[in-house]
Amino acid sequence: MAEYNLKDQVSDKYSLRGRVFHKIREDILNGKYKQGEELREATIGEELGVSRTPVREAFRQLELEGLLKMVPNKGTYVTGITQKDVKDIYMIRSLLEGLCARLATENITPEQMNEMEENVYLSEFHESKGHFDQMAQLDNRFHEILYESCDSKMLEHLLRDFHQYVYRVRKMTLSSEKRGKASNLEHREIMESIKAGEADRAEKLANLHMINAYDNMLKNGLIEMFDQGNDNEGK
Amino acid sequence: MAEYNLKDQVSDKYSLRGRVFHKIREDILNGKYKQGEELREATIGEELGVSRTPVREAFRQLELEGLLKMVPNKGTYVTGITQKDVKDIYMIRSLLEGLCARLATENITPEQMNEMEENVYLSEFHESKGHFDQMAQLDNRFHEILYESCDSKMLEHLLRDFHQYVYRVRKMTLSSEKRGKASNLEHREIMESIKAGEADRAEKLANLHMINAYDNMLKNGLIEMFDQGNDNEGK
DNA sequence: TCCTGTATAATTGTATACAATTATCCCGAA
DNA sequence: TTCGGGATAATTGTATACAATTATACAGGA
Numbered sequence: 001m002a003e004y005n006l007k008d009q010v011s012d013k014y015s016l017r018g019r020v021f022h023k024i025r026e027d028i029l030n031g032k033y034k035q036g037e038e039l040r041e042a043t044i045g046e047e048l049g050v051s052r053t054p055v056r057e058a059f060r061q062l063e064l065e066g067l068l069k070m071v072p073n074k075g076t077y078v079t080g081i082t083q084k085d086v087k088d089i090y091m092i093r094s095l096l097e098g099l100c101a102r103l104a105t106e107n108i109t110p111e112q113m114n115e116m117e118e119n120v121y122l123s124e125f126h127e128s129k130g131h132f133d134q135m136a137q138l139d140n141r142f143h144e145i146l147y148e149s150c151d152s153k154m155l156e157h158l159l160r161d162f163h164q165y166v167y168r169v170r171k172m173t174l175s176s177e178k179r180g181k182a183s184n185l186e187h188r189e190i191m192e193s194i195k196a197g198e199a200d201r202a203e204k205l206a207n208l209h210m211i212n213a214y215d216n217m218l219k220n221g222l223i224e225m226f227d228q229g230n231d232n233e234g235k
Numbered sequence: 236m237a238e239y240n241l242k243d244q245v246s247d248k249y250s251l252r253g254r255v256f257h258k259i260r261e262d263i264l265n266g267k268y269k270q271g272e273e274l275r276e277a278t279i280g281e282e283l284g285v286s287r288t289p290v291r292e293a294f295r296q297l298e299l300e301g302l303l304k305m306v307p308n309k310g311t312y313v314t315g316i317t318q319k320d321v322k323d324i325y326m327i328r329s330l331l332e333g334l335c336a337r338l339a340t341e342n343i344t345p346e347q348m349n350e351m352e353e354n355v356y357l358s359e360f361h362e363s364k365g366h367f368d369q370m371a372q373l374d375n376r377f378h379e380i381l382y383e384s385c386d387s388k389m390l391e392h393l394l395r396d397f398h399q400y401v402y403r404v405r406k407m408t409l410s411s412e413k414r415g416k417a418s419n420l421e422h423r424e425i426m427e428s429i430k431a432g433e434a435d436r437a438e439k440l441a442n443l444h445m446i447n448a449y450d451n452m453l454k455n456g457l458i459e460m461f462d463q464g465n466d467n468e469g470k
Numbered sequence: 471t472c473c474t475g476t477a478t479a480a481t482t483g484t485a486t487a488c489a490a491t492t493a494t495c496c497c498g499a500a
Numbered sequence: 501t502t503c504g505g506g507a508t509a510a511t512t513g514t515a516t517a518c519a520a521t522t523a524t525a526c527a528g529g530a
Binding site for chain 4: 309
């Protein structure tokens, strides 16, 4: 269940509208709805067995999250992420994940520390077995733990947003075998720095972790690939 | 036009619902609706002359922005900004304004550079005359120019949000006379670094600018003052 | 053929109606 | 008096109805 955990942002996760919100969100992130695609309120409502009202409310929130764009009196479209956006996000995330790691060093709870260690071990195991799906999930979770550990709602919320935003891109990136290995090592180093209470080191490593992730994407040409699906969103 | 413009998160700024959204937002930021206060959909709707539907949609977005909290089947409450939130925001802003200044050094246009210089001069003038209102406005604008100059929609959007978020606090801070003078000097130094193309220096100065602003708030006890209205939000 | 204007259909925007849930108040019993 | 319970009112959640806007199709003329 619930990896991407919007947690408090959408309070009523199990209400009707909450489910609508999460379902649409999932369908966007999983690629069921492509970039630039138009979503009709009535159609989505029928699919989910609800009226347009909760669908519209969900749309409004997804728009603010940046996943949808509602054009007045015209329609609602799946937002495209441009190459430039991805670059900017990784630049920003590099700084903020660094800050997050620094704060986590001071504020992480023993339970969170345990889960982070376990996460690193598990991911290394699955890497050795070539289980890419599990690795992707564990990678997600690693960052979630980090966000939860910094004890800052603001930062947590912000980083989670960005994390989600590049979800589709990241998924492709991680299937690159070499990066999986390198990423695991970086996770381990971050984890150990936090455990050792070395805030400066944790911050720098987390900075680097993002930069490396982005560089890897560039090298593999994954961004260009990703950007293509974006062009037909043109006008 | 329009790739999606996160700048106008709420695209239809001048539509009915858009106006509802901005009006409620303004009323929260200006303090008309106090922290912890319950907002009734029907009441707000009557005040603005609309039905509950657009009000609810606005609520949903304001919830995601963190200004409101909707409790299912109970009500909608104005979210408080805690002392901790303000601290976190300034920590985050310190990093991001630094990044923004760095990027601005590379991407600022001549027109923007001119406006920034003019802004600095004007603010120094008004400072000498004790025109605090104008200074506050120019301070706002200085940061706006900086955000526009970095040529990153993502970063611009983010910083603008935070800027707004601490609007009430900032307004109080700037009326402190000494800080106005110091702030002006810092603006000047940032401006000159950008003009000279010294990205590293601009980044560091912008970092510091935020830290100083926050420290000043602490010294003057403005945060504690601000936090009080927050306590009765209790459980 | 290609453009254009108009009628029609489809879709969004808002208001209203009704259902579900929660809060309030009053009354009676201990 | 104080506590509990139940009826009533108030509020939110969702569905539906209608208005406003936009897209589509088709006919007619250059």
